[in-house]
Amino acid sequence: MNRQRLLENFLQYVRVESTANPDASGYPSSPGQRELGRLLAEQLAELPLEDVHQDEHGLVWATIPATAGRAGGQAAGGPAAGGPAAGGQAAGGSGPATVALIAHLDTSPEAAGKNVRPQVIESYAGGDIELESGAKIAVDAAPELRELVGHTLITSDGTTLLGGDDKAGVAIIMELARHLSEHPELPHGPVKILFTCDEEIGRGTEKIDLQKLNATVAYTIDGGGAGELDVETFSADAMKVAFTGRNIHPAIAKDRMVNALRAASEFVASLPRDRQAPEVTDGRDGFVHPYHFEGGVGRAEVRLLLRSFDTAELERQAAEVRAAVDRTQQAFPGLDCQIEVTRQYRNLKEGLQKLPEAVQLARQAMLNLGRKCEETIIRGGTDGSQLTEKGLPTPNLSSGQHNIHSLHEFASLDEMVAAVEHLVELLRLWKTEY
């Protein structure tokens, strides 16, 4: 493991502006993602890898071939009997498990990502971190700093994101590829590397060809801190309610006007606020979240997010919204209401159950390294939620990111090193035939 090289590569990657653009229709949504991908493809091509290329969508692909004794048909793990059926792998295919490692090239549009000037704090001594901009990363606001004394931390200068989400994941995978190529004695089956685009704007899996990836299991390297294993996400639907009223000059509106704006307002006000709302829920509690409102007298529209770890609860949430719409319609005779429900993603846990090794081996690898492992839940979705739903079980692994999507973002080099070590051990454990 080359800690200094990992750091220098991370610093190089965060300097490439690759902020996703939610208003762009092209793919990827910003040219910097393609630029960073090109750089990575060039660096990967210098290693003894196979199939290194950047595809027409900007995604970067590479294969680390299996080490001797782990190639198809002669896996060290013995015969395939009893192995679980994996959705990502071609049916009936027999060979060692192919593990895909995935990170995303884009950064969040929620804060500036241009002219990132990373600052390195060697051997963090504790206490608040002063940024060049004069801002401070306060321990009170980021209590995990107490656990990171002695670590090498990287921040921005306080005027931009750092971009550790997910360039920490990118740098971890790149160091792993370099480390494995220098250490052919470390055993592993075939490993696929995939760098994706536009994860931050919900389009991270759009261009992934799962047949081309042909993996048994995948891991996104996009989690916070260290030692966490994200094994559950929300299940998610979106709802749109359109209210159509009747507009007419207010001077002659008596008994004729139907005000859609007023109706939509009453509808929103009638939704629960003391329960099932993001402002009052945490942990395992789901919510209904009206997040967008637009309109006038003639027409108004409300958009809502439904979120729950229990997929069946989405139905109950939708029913509650429909009931509120019905009550509004009754209160405003002549009002027309249209409801649209869009399926978004499903709890990772459901799809992971078909390949329990995906989580078991990730946990075992941490324990083998003498580390603690915490299984965690995400109050949101990951690219893994979508990949898992499509048949490729994909938990999310820690990558040393902290305070993401914020000017106070930072990353821990020590945790990134730990993530590479974890992957080396995890790949060693994946030896069963599938």
Ligand SMILES: [Zn+2]
């Ligand atoms: Zn991310």
